Amino acid sequence: xxxxxxxxxxxxxxxxxxxxxxxxxxxxxxxxxxxxxxxxxxxxxxxxxxxxxxxxxxxxxxxxxxxxxxxxxxxxxxxxxxxxxxxxxxxxxxxxxxxxxxxxxxxxxxxxxxxxxxxxxxxxxxxxxxxxxxxxxxxxxxxxxxxxxxxxxxxxxxxxxxxxxxxxxxxxxxxxxxxxxxxxxxxxxxxxxxxxxxxxxxxxxxxxxxxxxxxxxxxxxxxxxxxxxxxxxxxxxxxxxxxxxxxxxxxxxxxxxxxxxxxxxxxxxxxxxxxxxxxxxxxxxxxxxxxxxxxxxxxxxxxxxxxxxxxxxxxxxxxxxxxxxxxxxxxxx
Numbered sequence: 001x002x003x004x005x006x007x008x009x010x011x012x013x014x015x016x017x018x019x020x021x022x023x024x025x026x027x028x029x030x031x032x033x034x035x036x037x038x039x040x041x042x043x044x045x046x047x048x049x050x051x052x053x054x055x056x057x058x059x060x061x062x063x064x065x066x067x068x069x070x071x072x073x074x075x076x077x078x079x080x081x082x083x084x085x086x087x088x089x090x091x092x093x094x095x096x097x098x099x100x101x102x103x104x105x106x107x108x109x110x111x112x113x114x115x116x117x118x119x120x121x122x123x124x125x126x127x128x129x130x131x132x133x134x135x136x137x138x139x140x141x142x143x144x145x146x147x148x149x150x151x152x153x154x155x156x157x158x159x160x161x162x163x164x165x166x167x168x169x170x171x172x173x174x175x176x177x178x179x180x181x182x183x184x185x186x187x188x189x190x191x192x193x194x195x196x197x198x199x200x201x202x203x204x205x206x207x208x209x210x211x212x213x214x215x216x217x218x219x220x221x222x223x224x225x226x227x228x229x230x231x232x233x234x235x236x237x238x239x240x241x242x243x244x245x246x247x248x249x250x251x252x253x254x255x256x257x258x259x260x261x262x263x264x265x266x267x268x269x270x271x272x273x274x275x276x277x278x279x280x281x282x283x284x285x286x287x288x289x290x291x292x293x294x295x296x297x298x299x300x301x302x303x304x305x306x307x308x309x310x311x312x313x314x315x316x317x318x319x320x321x322x323x324x325x326x327x328x329x330x331x332x333x
Contacts, residue, residue, distance in 0.1 A: 015163075015166075015197075015200075015201050015204070015257070016163065016166060016167040016170055016198075016201050016205070017205060018205040018206065020167050021167065021170050021171055021174045021201070021202060021205060022174070024067070024071045024167045024168050024170070024171050025171040025174060025175075027070060027071060027074055028066075028067050028070050028071065028168065028171055031060070031066075031070055031100075031104070032059055032060050032066065034175045035054065035055050035056055035058045035059060035172060035175065036055050036058065037052045037053065037054045037055065037175070037176050037179050037180060037312065038052070038053055038055065038284075039051065039052055039053075040053060040283050040284045042282070042283035042284070043279065043280070043283040043284055043296075046279060046283060046300075047299060047300065047303050047306070048303055048304075048306075048307050049303070049306050049307050049308060049309055049310075049311060050309070050310045050311065051299070051311055051312070051313065052176070052179075052180050052183070052310075052311070052312040052313075053280075053284065053286075053296075053312070053313055053315050054172060054175075054176045054312055054313070054314045054315060055286065055315055056172055056292075056314060056315060056316050056317060057286060057287065057288060057292055057315050057316075057317055057318030060100065061093070061096040061097060061099075061100055061124065061128075061319075062093075062096070062124075062317055062318045062319045063092075063093035063096065063097070063244075063289075063292075063316060063317030063318070063319055064093070064169050064172055064195060064314070064316045064317065065093045065094045065096070065097040065165075065169065065194070065317075066096070066097040066100055066101075067097075067168040067169045067171050067172060068097060068162075068164065068165030068166070068167075068168035068169045068194055069094070069097030069098050069100060069101040069165075069168070070097070070100070070101050070104075070168060071164050071165070071167055071168030072101070072158070072159075072162060072164040072165055072168065073086075073098075073101035073102065073104070073105055073107075074101075075164050076156065077105055077107075082105065082106075082107060083107060083155060083156035084108070084153075084154060084155060085107060085108040085109065085110065085153060085155035085156070086098060086102055086107055086108070086109050086110075086155060086156045086157075086158045087109070087110040087111070087112070087146050087149055087150050087153065087155045087156070087157060087158060088111055088112070088146055088157065088158035088159070088160060089111065089112045089113070089139060089142035089143040089145070089146040089160065090111050090112075090113060090125075090139075090142070090160075091113065091114070091117060091118070091121070091139055091243045091244055091246060092113070092117065092118050092121030092122075092124070092125070092243070092244065092319055093121070093244060093316075093317050093319060094111075094160060095111035095113065095121070095125045095130060095132075096121070096124050096125055096128060096130075096319075098111060098130070098158055099111070099125050099128030099129060099130040100128055102128075102129070102130075103128055103129050108129075108131070108155075109128075109129065109130050109131065109158075110130065110131040110132075110133060110149065110153075110155070111125055111130050111131070111132060111133065111146075112133045112134075112135055112136070112142040112143070112145045112146045112149070113125075113132060113133070113134055113135075113142055114134070114135070114136050114137055114138050114139060114141060114142050115134050115135065115136065115137065117134065117243075118243065118319065118320075118321050119321055120319065120320075120321045120322065121319050121321075122134075124319065133145070133149070138237050138246065138248060139237070139246060139247055139248065140247075140248040140249060143160065160192050160251070161192045161193060161194055161251035161253065161254055162194075163253075165194045166194050166197045166198050166201060167198070167201075168198075169194050169195055169198040170197070170198030170199070170201045170202045171198075171202075172198070172314070173186075173198050173199040173201070173202035173203065174202045174205075174206075176202075176312060176314075177202055177203060177206050177208055177210070178206070180310070180312065181206070181208060182310055183208075183210045183310055183311065183312050184210065184211065184306075184309040184310050184311055185210065185211040185212075185213060185263070185306065185309060185311045185312070186199060186210055186211070186212055186213070186311065186312040186313070186314065187213045187215050187266070187295035187296070187298045187299050187311070187312070187313045187314065188212060188213065188214060188215060188295060188314050188316075189215045189216075189242075189244070189245050189291045189292070189294040189295050189314065189316050190214045190215060190216050190223050190245060190254075190258065190265075191220075191223075191244060191245040191246070191247045191291065192247050192250065192251045192254060193223070193250060193251050193253075193254025193255065193257070193258055194254065195314065195316060196212065196214050196254070196257075196258050196262060197253075197254050197257045197258065197261075199212050199314070200212055200257060200258065200261035200262065201257075203261075204261070211263035211264075212261060212262045212263055213262065213263055213264055213265075213266055213298060214227075214258055214262045214264070214265045214266070215245075215265075215266050215268060215294045215295050215297070215298040216245065216265055216266070216267055216268070216294075217239045217242040217245050217246065217267070217268060217269075217270070217273070217290075217294065218267040218268060218269050219237065219238045219239035219240070219242070219246075219269070219270055220235070220237040220238070220239050220242065220245060220246040220247060220248075221235050221267060222234055222235040222237075222247060222248055222249055222250055223247070223250045223255065223258075223265070224265045224267055226250050226255050226259075227255070227258070227259050227265050228265075230259075232249065232250055232252055232255060233249075233250075234248050234249040235248065236248065239270055239290070240270055241270050241273050241274055241277075241290035241324075241328070242268075242270065242273050242290035242291050242294055243289075243290060243291070244289055244290065244291025244292070244316065244317060244319075245290075245291040245294060266298040266301060266302065268294055268297040268298050268301065269297075270290075272297040272300070272301060273290050273293050273294055273297045274290075274293075274328045274331070275297065275300070276288070276293035276294070276296040276297035276300060277289075277290065277293040277320070277325070277328055277329075278328065278329055278332070279293075279296060279300070280293055280296060280315065281329060286315065286318065287318040287320060287325065288315050288317070288318055288320070289317045289318055289319050289320040290320065291316055291317060292315045292316045292317040292318055292320075293315070295313035295314050295315070295316070296313045296315070298313075299311060299313055
């Protein structure tokens with residue numbers, strides 16, 4: 001029988017406290033240092049205001065989700081007998097975080113990805129010892145397959161959204177807010193929502209008034225539609241570039257937290273995301289995957305309203321296939 005780590009076993013209200021975040025950070029820093037937040041002169045000239053880039057592309061797996069994977073795996077192994085294996089679904093970064101954490105604890109890991117998933121993300125997961133299973137047309141299909149395999153194998157179903165994942169990824173926001181406590185606005189890409197929930201939790205734990213903007217692909221608009229309609233809504237995913245935020249159905253806890261804690265939702269197009277990927281490379285020489293550039297795409301969309309403000313964008317990951325990135329850099333639309 002597949003095991004689960006119940007939310008009620010580890011949190012009382014779903015929102016990590018400052019102590020929770022600091023404890024999570026101490027654990028994470030055994031495996032990686034804090035990531036930097038930089039101001040880049042060329043990027044600020046492009047946007048016309050003060051811009052801090054939180055570089056989650058600088059983690060050992062090139063994305064922010066490693067933080068949640070480490071925290072969840074630690075709690076899982078301390079809460080009971082070590083599982084015989086863990087299994088989950090991903091478009092790439094979550095799977096890498098699971099592989100990284102599972103290898104540290106000597107636990108077999110399997111990850112289901114949709115058919116046609118990123119070649120280089122798949123290769124990265126395999127290099128971490130992950131058994132890669134390709135099934136389905138999108139993340140939702142892969143997630144349902146992971147559910148079935150967890151039961152069939154009796155492995156632990158490593159969740160894609162959970163308060164412990166929020167606690168882990170919220171540590172990047174703790175770093176950002178402590179480095180730049182006077183931020184007016186921070187733009188955060190949203191897939192299932194652990195990232196934005198972590199940012200809201202860190203902001204609230206520190207008693208700050210920073211506005212948090214949820215950034216959603218207009219070719220994967222389920223989260224934005226859910227916020228607009230006041231209930232969970234599903235929508236087909238057609239994005240060609242922002243696979244890291246390509247979710248057909250939002251996670252209900254994330255939707256509730258973000259709806260109450262975010263200032264607004266901004267939809268960005270694939271063309272805007274690709275333009276932001278080029279801008280980040282030209283102005284900072286950093287590689288951003290589509291989801292990682294979405295926050296800057298939203299800021300560029302709103303740059304006139306953001307002038308003379310102190311803002312931040314979360315560069316959540318840099319795992320983009322080199323062939324795709326080369327094409328994007330050459331294509332100026």
